[in-house]
Amino acid sequence: MTHAPLPIPVAAALEAANAGAIEDFLHAFAADGVVDDWGREFRGHEAIRGWSDAEFIGKQVRLEVTGCRTEGDTTTVSAQVGGHGYNGPSDFAFTVRGDRVALMRITG
Numbered sequence: 001m002t003h004a005p006l007p008i009p010v011a012a013a014l015e016a017a018n019a020g021a022i023e024d025f026l027h028a029f030a031a032d033g034v035v036d037d038w039g040r041e042f043r044g045h046e047a048i049r050g051w052s053d054a055e056f057i058g059k060q061v062r063l064e065v066t067g068c069r070t071e072g073d074t075t076t077v078s079a080q081v082g083g084h085g086y087n088g089p090s091d092f093a094f095t096v097r098g099d100r101v102a103l104m105r106i107t108g
Helices: 008-019 022-027 045-055
Strands: 029-037 040-043 062-071 074-082 088-097 100-106
Touching: 008 022, 008 062, 008 074, 008 088, 008 100, 022 029, 022 045, 029 045, 040 045
Parallel strands: 029 100
Antiparallel strands: 029 040, 062 074, 074 088, 088 100
């Protein structure tokens, strides 16, 4: 996987997650945006906030990007995940609609 430039909404979501900035993280998503965490879907800002508070930013997540590729409107980011939750390699597939993330799917 190559290190392609990240679309602005994807870069904003990753930067916000690493900074622990939940409001900025939510702002990167469309109002009806979705996080798909291994088949568990969280739709809309309040549902994403609840998931993130319990499992992502609330666990002081740190994402070190190790690669990315973009195909159409989807950018897949490989990252080494750290923090007080899951630690290890993971892939995040971001689908962008306009200037916001429509879907962040955790795929690996």
